[in-house]
Structures are given as structure tokens and as C-alpha cells.
Amino acid sequence: MFKGILKDQSVQTSIGVIFILLIFGSFILPEWMSNNFMYGMSRGLAVLGLMILWRTNLVSFGHALYYGFGAYAVALCQKFFGVTDILLRLLIAVAAAGLLGFALGFILRKYREIFFAMLSLAFSMVLYGLLAKAEFLGSTDGMSISPSTFFGTELGRIALFNFIGLVVILAIIFAQAYLRSSLGHLTTAIQDNEIRVEYLGYSVEKAIHIKYVISACLAGGAGGLMAASLGQVDPDSMVLWSVSGELVFVTIMSGLGNILAPFIGAVIFEFIRTYAFEWAPQAWQMIIGGTLLAIIFFSPGGLWSLFQKLNFLRKKNNE
Amino acid sequence: MNNNFILQTKDLQKSFSGIIAAENINISVKEGEIIGIIGANGAGKTVFVNMITGYLKPTSGKIHFLGNDITGIKPREATHIGVCRSFQVSQVFMTMTVKQNLMIAMSLSKKKGGQLLLPLEDEKLSKECDKILDLYKIKKQGDLIVSTLSQGMRKLLDIAMAVVGNPKVLLLDEPTSGVSVEEKFGIMDIVISALKKSGTTVLFVEHDMEIVERYVDRVIAFYQGQVICDDTPKKALKNKKVIQYVLGS
Numbered sequence: 001m002f003k004g005i006l007k008d009q010s011v012q013t014s015i016g017v018i019f020i021l022l023i024f025g026s027f028i029l030p031e032w033m034s035n036n037f038m039y040g041m042s043r044g045l046a047v048l049g050l051m052i053l054w055r056t057n058l059v060s061f062g063h064a065l066y067y068g069f070g071a072y073a074v075a076l077c078q079k080f081f082g083v084t085d086i087l088l089r090l091l092i093a094v095a096a097a098g099l100l101g102f103a104l105g106f107i108l109r110k111y112r113e114i115f116f117a118m119l120s121l122a123f124s125m126v127l128y129g130l131l132a133k134a135e136f137l138g139s140t141d142g143m144s145i146s147p148s149t150f151f152g153t154e155l156g157r158i159a160l161f162n163f164i165g166l167v168v169i170l171a172i173i174f175a176q177a178y179l180r181s182s183l184g185h186l187t188t189a190i191q192d193n194e195i196r197v198e199y200l201g202y203s204v205e206k207a208i209h210i211k212y213v214i215s216a217c218l219a220g221g222a223g224g225l226m227a228a229s230l231g232q233v234d235p236d237s238m239v240l241w242s243v244s245g246e247l248v249f250v251t252i253m254s255g256l257g258n259i260l261a262p263f264i265g266a267v268i269f270e271f272i273r274t275y276a277f278e279w280a281p282q283a284w285q286m287i288i289g290g291t292l293l294a295i296i297f298f299s300p301g302g303l304w305s306l307f308q309k310l311n312f313l314r315k316k317n318n319e
Numbered sequence: 320m321n322n323n324f325i326l327q328t329k330d331l332q333k334s335f336s337g338i339i340a341a342e343n344i345n346i347s348v349k350e351g352e353i354i355g356i357i358g359a360n361g362a363g364k365t366v367f368v369n370m371i372t373g374y375l376k377p378t379s380g381k382i383h384f385l386g387n388d389i390t391g392i393k394p395r396e397a398t399h400i401g402v403c404r405s406f407q408v409s410q411v412f413m414t415m416t417v418k419q420n421l422m423i424a425m426s427l428s429k430k431k432g433g434q435l436l437l438p439l440e441d442e443k444l445s446k447e448c449d450k451i452l453d454l455y456k457i458k459k460q461g462d463l464i465v466s467t468l469s470q471g472m473r474k475l476l477d478i479a480m481a482v483v484g485n486p487k488v489l490l491l492d493e494p495t496s497g498v499s500v501e502e503k504f505g506i507m508d509i510v511i512s513a514l515k516k517s518g519t520t521v522l523f524v525e526h527d528m529e530i531v532e533r534y535v536d537r538v539i540a541f542y543q544g545q546v547i548c549d550d551t552p553k554k555a556l557k558n559k560k561v562i563q564y565v566l567g568s
């Protein structure tokens with residue numbers, strides 16, 4: 001599956017860009033900026049998950065379900081088992097979300113379009129309701145997460161940042177290996193013609209289920225890493241429908257064109273949000289809404305297609 | 320049921336909210352036979368193909384394949400046991416290239432070897448794919464997006480995608496409709512001779528009687544959901560009912 005994956009051009013570009021982000025974030029930029037990189041890269045994992053689903057025309061309006069589930073899995077394992085190791089935290093978050101995705105996948109794989117989107121949303125609202133009511137999980141106040149460790153030593157902010165960068169690189173490699181495989185190409189195939197896929201002998205539902213679990217794992221990992229970097233989990237910022245909405249927003253903003261796009265998009269989103277909040281604390285949502293409108297009107301393929309256009313123009317000018 | 324036949328139907332019937340589209344269909348097909356299915360528009364040819372390949376569930380009756388009851392199986396199960404098909408309106412992946420289409424079909428047919436997880440653009444697969452595209456005379460179009468192709472070429476791709484699954488029984492629904500008159504025979508020569516070589520049993524729906532005469536061992540004629548004639552092509556095309564209800568003169 002991974003044969004020759006490091007020769008893949010978009011994997012190479014991605015690794016290069018993430019390295020640059022890591023170097024700038026670790027040594028050069030002020031803390032608030034590198035924090036934005038860190039949050040953006042973490043949440044980018046969830047956006048990558050949405051992008052993978054979106055390529056089959058499946059939009060989940062409830063992906064915060066897995067994002068929040070991953071985050072709360074980390075919180076629970078800390079509370080009950082004292083788990084603080086970052087590797088374990090990541091694995092727990094991914095596994096918990098993956099299992100939940102596997103279970104719900106049996107239902108969701110039967111639905112398409114708006115029904116799929118809304119059913120996802122419904123499931124996320126159920127989790128939100130449970131978490132907001134559960135007192136042993138801190139209800140709406142949530143729970144705090146202690147600093148992560150790595151084989152017993154406490155992990156500083158910069159170390160965590162670099163760990164997240166590495167996870168992102170691994171996720172990109174995995175996702176690209178999946179998308180370029182025949183199984184991954186079924187993505188487009190299913191979108192084009194489900195009947196034909198069935199007649200080629202493959203279960204469309206199974207292909208969607210696999211994709212759904214991958215997507216859930218990515219979102220869960222994002223939630224786990226976010227819990228670790230924020231030091232806090234709570235239903236409003238992890239599971240509420242608006243969080244799902246933001247993830248969809250960033251997916252549209254990033255575009256589906258490239259495996260790196262979700263991370264660039266998510267980092268840019270963090271900056272837009274920071275600045276919008278600073279300039280217009282009362283109306284920051286308006287700025288974010290305006291950004292989305294601008295993208296839909298002027299670059300419907302997302303930021304990625306904008307980059308491509310710029311690149312194209314530059315090449316043309318050079319000729 | 321008789322085990323000498325690869326495919327047999329028993330009193331197959333299909334009705335759509337009262338309208339009968341297939342009735343009393345009793346057909347026995349021997350291994351390796353090439354059968355032409357003829358009939359006017361709306362005679363029930365496609366419904367028949369759809370029932371055999373699991374797209375439609377018969378209202379009543381049975382379908383046996385190699386002695387096993389396969390009535391009402393799912394399309395992908397039909398493919399797994401070796402009953403494959405092409406479509407009257409080609410069912411291909413419109414936004415992908417010709418080559419990607421065929422390579423997906425090829426890797427799905429080999430999914431046991433872990434081919435599904437290999438890159439689609441695998442070198443070995445790509446070479447095999449080129450050979451097949453060459454055979455079907457669509458190699459030049461390999462890198463074109465399917466939606467830009469003519470109907471005829473889509474048809475060929477559709478057939479190629481069904482054939483790479485190595486079916487035991489292949490049902491082709493109007494394989495040559497949309498293919499230009501000059502190309503029709505060339506293509507059928509290739510397809511049929513390849514299928515004969517591999518001993519594949521073929522049932523194909525066809526409106527062009529020249530094609531029927533030239534390639535089939537046996538003709539099954541449909542009229543209003545019923546089989547009105549099941550005979551050698553020579554006799555069938557002279558059959559009174561066939562002349563009246565199928566050839567329309």
C-alpha cells in the first residue's frame with residue numbers, strides 16, 4: 001500500500017511545507033502564532049477526514065461527534081486510568097472514534113446526500129446532549145486535561161507542536177496512500193456510478209463504511225490532539241453543531257484538490273478567527289461568513305484552486 | 320434442475336404494479352453457447368437480463384446457475400459467481416479517464432491479491448490495461464475523460480469492464496447500439512472471438528439482424544414479455560411470429 005509513497009509529489013510537498021511550519025513555529029514566530037499552527041494542524045486532521053468523505057459526495061454535518069468523542073476519550077482515560085502519555089492519548093482518541101464510526105457506519109452507509117448529512121448531525125447532537133448532562137464529565141464546563149507526557153517526561157509546548165506535526169505527516173502519507181489505491185479511487189467511482197461498482201463485484205456500502213471509519217479516526221485524532229494542546233475539553237467547543245459547521249466551512253475553504261489543503265485551510269482559519277476576534281469582537285462571525293462568501297463566489301474550488309491559479313499565472317508570466 | 324445447463328430459468332415472471340414485463344420464461348443455456356436475444360422495443364429483453372443479473376427480483380419463478388438457485392441474488396453476488404453484464408445505457412465512471420475506468424474494473428476483479436490497496440496506477444496493471452484497450456480499439460482514448468467520449472466508445476468500455484471479470488456467463492445489453500456501422504463488425508469479431516476462446520457463455524440483446532445471423536448459435540425472440548421463438552438463427556429469422564412481431568414486416 002505504501003510502496004513508493006514518498007516519491008509522490010503531493011506527499012513530498014506536504015512534508016516540506018509541514019517542516020517549514022514546524023521550524024518557523026518552533027524557533028521564529030511568537031507563541032500565539034505557533035499556537036495557531038498547532039491548533040490548525042490538529043483540526044486539519046478532522047478536515048482531511050471530511051475531505052475524504054466529500055470526495056464521494058458525502059458531507060457530514062456532524063463530524064464534531066468524532067472530534068469530541070476523541071477529545072473526551074482522552075479526558076476519560078486521564079480521569080480513570082491516569083493516562084497522560086501523548087502516544088497513548090492519540091491512540092485512544094483514534095481508536096475510540098474509529099470504533100464509534102465503525103458502529104454508526106452500519107447505519108450511515110445506507111444514506112446519501114442530505115440524509116447522510118443530517119443523520120450525522122443528529123448523532124452529534126445526541127452526544128452533545130449526553131455530555132452536557134453528564135455531571136461526572138463536568139457537564140457544560142467540561143474537564144481539564146493535564147499536560148501530556150512522553151514515556152514519563154513532560155512534554156513542553158514546542159515538543160507537543162512538533163509531535164503534532166509528525167502525526168500530520170503520517171496522516172498525510174496514509175491518506176494519500178489510501179486515495180491513490182484502487183480502493184481509494186472507488187471514491188470517485190461511487191460518486192459517478194454506484195450500480196457499476198456493484199456489478200464489478202464490490203459492495204458500495206462497504207467501500208463507504210471503510211471510508212467513514214477512516215474519516216472518523218482522523219477526526220478523533222484531531223480531537224485528541226486538540227484536547228492535549230488546549231488542556232481542556234468541553235461540549236460547546238468540541239461537540240456542538242457549530243464545531244461541525246466550522247469543519248465543513250474549512251473543508252469548503254480549503255478545497256478538495258490536494259491532501260495538504262485541509263491543513264493549510266485549517267491554519268488560515270485559525271488566523272482569520274484570531275484577527276477577526278481582535279478587530280471585531282462583536283462581529284467576528286460576520287467576517288468569517290464574509291470570507292466563506294468570498295471563497296464561494298471567487299474561488300469555488302477553495303483556496304487550493306486559488307493557489308493553483310496563482311501558480312499558473314506566474315508560470316505564464318515567466319514564459 | 321438439469322446440471323448439463325449452465326443457466327436455466329423456470330416460469331420466470333416479472334410484473335410492475337400490474338403490468339407484466341416477463342411471463343413464463345423457460346430457457347436453458349448450455350455452456351459456451353452464444354445466444355442472441357431479439358425483440359421489438361419494450362418486449363422485455365432488458366427486464367430478462369436484469370432478472371438474471373440480480374438487478375430486478377423476479378415476481379415469481381426460479382433462476383438456476385450451474386445447478387444452484389440464484390433467484391434474487393444481489394448484483395455483486397452475481398458478479399462473484401461469474402454472471403457479469405454490460406448495460407443498454409453504458410454504466411461507466413463518467414468523470415474518470417477510460418484507463419482509470421478499466422483499471423478499477425481490473426483491480427476489483429483481482430481483489431484477492433490485495434490489488435485493491437495497491438496504487439491504481441500500478442505499472443503491471445497499467446500494461447495489462449493497455450493491451451485490453453488496444454483490443455477494444457480505445458487505447459488512443461485512454462487518457463480522455465469518459466464523458467467526452469461518443470456513445471459507441473462508452474459502450475465498448477462498458478463491455479471491456481464486464482469482460483475483465485472473467486465471467487462464466489456474460490450478458491450484453493445491445494453491445495453495438497451507438498457503435499458506428501463501419502466499426503460494428505470489427506468490434507464484434509474481436510469480442511466474440513475472445514469470448515469463444517475463453518469458453519464464455521454469451522447472451523446478447525441485439526436489434527441488428529446481420530449481427531445476429533453472423534455471430535450467434537441460437538436466437539431467443541421476445542414479444543410482450545414472452546418467448547415466442549427459441550431456435551437456430553436460420554430458422555428463427557424465418558419464423559412467422561418472429562417476422563410479424565420482431566422484424567415488423
Ligand SMILES: Nc1ncnc2c1ncn2[C@@H]1O[C@H](COP(=O)(O)OP(=O)(O)OP(=O)(O)O)[C@@H](O)[C@H]1O
Pocket residue numbers: 335338339340358359360361362363364365366367407
Ligand atoms: N422499472 C420498471 N418499472 C415499470 N415498468 C418497467 C420497468 N422496467 C421495464 N418496464 C416495462 O417492462 C417492459 C419491458 O421493458 P424492457 O426494458 O425489458 O424492454 P426491451 O425489450 O429491453 O426494449 P428496448 O429494445 O427498448 O430496450 C416495458 O413495457 C417497460 O415499460
Ligand SMILES: [Mg+2]
Pocket residue numbers: 364365366407492
Ligand atoms: Mg432494453
